[in-house]
Amino acid sequence: MTSTRSVDQADIAALRRAVRGAVHRRTDPGYATVGFNVAVTAHPWAVVDVLDAADVGAVMGFASANDMTVSVWATGHGATGVDGRSILVRTTALDVCEIDPAAHTARIGAGVRWQQVLDAAAPLGLAPLCGSAPHVGVAGFLSGGGIGPLVRTVGASSDHVRSITVVTGGGVLKHTTPESNPELFWGLRGGKATLGIIVEVVVDLLPIAEIYGGAIYFDGADADAVAHRWRDWAVGLPREVSTSLALLRLPEMPGIPEPLAGRLSVAVRVAAAGDLAAAAGLVAPIRALGEPLLDGLGPMPYAQIGLIHADPTAPMPVTERGALLRELPDAAISALLAAAGPASSSPLTVVELRMLGGAFADEPRVRSALCHRRAAANLHTVGVLVPPIAEAVIAAAAHTVEAMTPWATGGELPNFAATADAARIRRCYDEDTYAWLSALAAQHDPHGVLDVGQVVR
Ligand SMILES: Cc1cc2nc3c(=O)[nH]c(=O)nc-3n(C[C@H](O)[C@H](O)[C@H](O)COP(=O)(O)OP(=O)(O)OC[C@H]3O[C@@H](n4cnc5c(N)ncnc54)[C@H](O)[C@@H]3O)c2cc1C
Known part of the structure; x- marks a missing residue:
């Protein structure tokens, strides 16, 4: 269908007739457009709670005929901005x-x-x-x-x-x-x-019913030793073990365990499937990294996999930056610590290095548009945009990513780059x-x- 009208002429009644699901305009109670990242603004022309594929097709046709675009959200966890030229398709009702x-x-x-x-x-x-x-x-x-x-x-x-x-x-x-x-x-x-x-x-x-994994948390004061020794351990791991290291500055608020709240801590996260006794042996050196603030490593049901990262579940205003790294030498750890470690004034809430490699680097059985599979690690930063530190948070994220430039591939992973910025999207491929x-x-x-x-x- 070729565009025959403009958004100003678009007829909401026609859209309502075209779909089975509810259609919400700005003044309707169902027009809820706050995602997980509340710093993202979404003011679509309308929100459509699609009930089936036919509804999605009807929205595409309506948008095409009225020179509009279509955005899609399920949970709003990776939302990018939506403006008044766009119809937001909400998929919540597609719940099979x-x-x-x-x-x-x-x-x-x-x-x-x-x-x-x-x-x-x-x-x-x-x-x-x-x-x-x-x-x-x-x-x-x-x-x-x-x-x-x-x-x-x-x-x-x-x-x-x-x-x-x-x-x-x-x-x-x-x-x-x-x-x-x-x-x-x-x-x-x-x-x-x-x-x-x-x-x-x-x-x-x-x-997989059970894995060996969890997270062990160390005092931020020990970050230098923990991070360097984690690197030495992580780069030699077999593919049966996945791991990440995170510098955490968690606030004092309900839900944050007392030993981690209001301070810098270092989390070493681990997940291993297969021979759990062998995994326990491989992970043992982590326990020797220092005196932990909390030790949550051990066999766990796969159902509890979310406990490894213990990501926040409440919406908040955040900025996320990242970079893929082609290698992780000791100097990269030193640079990261200089940018975001205990001697820095970094206000970033999370600075994570996730080891890739292993099966991620294998040629997939069926190829896909997911690129950069040869990267050794993924750097991901999360900062909370609250006044008066919002600007400092954005600057610290940029500084941290820049500090890793000597080891960066120049690429990013699409899921860690929720953005409409063309240059950043380009880097994902x-x-x-x-x-x-x-x-x-x-x-x-x-x-x-x-x-x-x-x-x-
Ligand atoms: C706390 C947290 C932890 C995360 N951990 C990881 C992780 O470990 N690994 C990882 O890979 N990613 C991770 N992510 C990123 C997450 O996978 C992406 O943000 C993903 O896009 C979220 O999908 P959603 O449907 O929940 O979010 P939404 O905001 O609803 O959707 C985000 C985007 O996904 C696409 N999308 C959604 N639904 C559809 C659809 N039906 N058809 C086509 N495209 C669609 C669109 O581009 C949309 O803009 C994490 C994000 C958060 C907030």
């Missing part, structure tokens, strides 16, 4: 979550969070490959490739997707697998919402992938309906 215990798969609607899949699958001894925070949405996570606490053992979570049902920007419903619409199946895993809005996915569940995604977007979103937010064009 069916486990097939024999096939070891789950059929999951685009509105479902990982926690719901964990709750359904874990009692059967089956593990969905979620990220660090199970309250994140499944579709949004997988659209950015998705790396979880077991990344070095299982690789990217999006490599464990069997099929994706999508409505393209052109409004066409497509079922995609490695064999059927393979180019879309490739681009939907890593390309975020560049090509379409995912309606449903089928993912593999791995037979290698040249060929970017060109292919752009070409596919021209084919599957001919009117640029999805040309908004974190997409490739």
Whole structure:
């Protein structure tokens, strides 16, 4: 459909007639557009609570006819800004979550969070490959490739997707697998919402009932020794063990354990599957890094995987920056500590180095648009934007990323770069992938309906 009207002429009654789900304008109570990151502003022309793929297709058609764009949110955990030219598709009602215990798969609607899949699958001894925070949405996570606490053992979570049902920007419903619409199946895993809005996915569940893992926290005063020795240990690990190190400046507030509140601490996070006794042996040197403030390492049910990172669940205003690192020599640890360690005045709440490698670096069985698989580690910073330190937080994030430039690949992972900034989106892809995604977007979103937010064009 070619655009015949402008947003000023768009007729809300026509949109309401076109969809089964509720349509909310600014003054309606259902027009709730605050995501997890409350610093992101969203003022869409309308919010549509889609009920099915036909609703998504109708929104695409309406937007195309009225020269508008379409944004998509499930939980708002990776939201980018939405302006008054855009219709926000909210997928919360796409809530199917069916486990097939024999096939070891789950059929999951685009509105479902990982926690719901964990709750359904874990009692059967089956593990969905979620990220660090199970309250994140499944579709949004997988659209950015998705790396979880077991990344070095299982690789990217999006490599464990069997099929994706999508409505393209052109409004066409497509079922995609490695064999059927393979180019879309490739681009939907890593390309975020560049090509379409995912309606449903089928993912593999791995037979993992228990892991060895958790987090051990040390005093920030010991950060130098802990971080350097963690590096020495982490770079030699087999793929059975995944780990990250985080410098944490957690506030004093309900939910933050007393030994960690209002001070700098260092968390060493670990997740290992397979031979748990062997994992315990491999992880033993971590306990010798120093006197811990808290020790939460041990065997744990997979269902509790969210405890490893213990990410916050309450919305807050944050700024996130990051960089992929090609190697992690000792000098990189020294540079990170100088920028964000105990001797710095860094106000950043989280500065995390997550080790990649292992299965993440393997050539995937079915290729996808997720790039930069040869990176050794992912740097991720989170700062809370509260006055009067908001500007200092933004400056500290930039300073920390800059300090790691000598070891940076120049790339980022899409899920750690929620942004509409074209240069930053560009960094998420290698040249060929970017060109292919752009070409596919021209084919599957001919009117640029999805040309908004974190997409490739
Ligand atoms: C506390 C926290 C921890 C995190 N931990 C990890 C982690 O360990 N590993 C990791 O890889 N990522 C992690 N992330 C990033 C997260 O995976 C992304 O922000 C993801 O986009 C969130 O998806 P959502 O649906 O919950 O968020 P939303 O804000 O609802 O969606 C974010 C974006 O995802 C895309 N998207 C959402 N739904 C659809 C759809 N139906 N079709 C197509 N595209 C869609 C769109 O680009 C959308 O703008 C974390 C984020 C947070 C806030």
